Amino acid sequence: xxxxxxxxxxxxxxxxxxxxxxxxxxxxxxxxxxxxxxxxxxxxxxxxxxxxxxxxxxxxxxxxxxxxxxxxxxxxxxxxxxxxxxxxxxxxxxxxxxxxxxxxxxxxxxxxxxxxx
Numbered sequence: 001x002x003x004x005x006x007x008x009x010x011x012x013x014x015x016x017x018x019x020x021x022x023x024x025x026x027x028x029x030x031x032x033x034x035x036x037x038x039x040x041x042x043x044x045x046x047x048x049x050x051x052x053x054x055x056x057x058x059x060x061x062x063x064x065x066x067x068x069x070x071x072x073x074x075x076x077x078x079x080x081x082x083x084x085x086x087x088x089x090x091x092x093x094x095x096x097x098x099x100x101x102x103x104x105x106x107x108x109x110x111x112x113x114x115x116x117x
Contacts, residue, residue, distance in 0.1 A: 021093075021100050028068040028091035032106040035060045035074070039085035040108035043078050046115070050076040053085045061087075068092050069104065084109040 038060040043053025053076040061072060072089040084107060091102040 024068050025091040028104050031069050032087040032104050036085045036087045036106045036108040043083035044110050044112050046113040050078040083112050
């Protein structure tokens with residue numbers, strides 16, 4: 001029984017660690033997606049701007065505590081018809097599974113509010 005335990009226990013520990021890292025990454029992805037949507041909503045407004053979208057995305061990340069997303073960068077663009085906000089970063093590492101992919105990039109794009117006759 002001890003030989004089986006020596007084989008099975010490391011596999012179980014690896015599976016547990018991988019699943020925990022996966023859930024941290026999912027949380028980071030959802031946080032980045034929500035920040036991108038908040039930023040895009042601000043940038044899309046009739047009186048909005050790319051800078052307003054970027055500021056709103058950063059403010060959102062600050063307001064939610066953002067413990068799962070590191071190295072955050074927010075990039076925005078706005079044309080006459082479309083606004084886009086991209087939030088990139090890396091999911092927090094649990095430390096003992098460094099080989100897992102932790103890169104995150106979420107984008108929200110939508111039409112700019114405008115007055116037409």
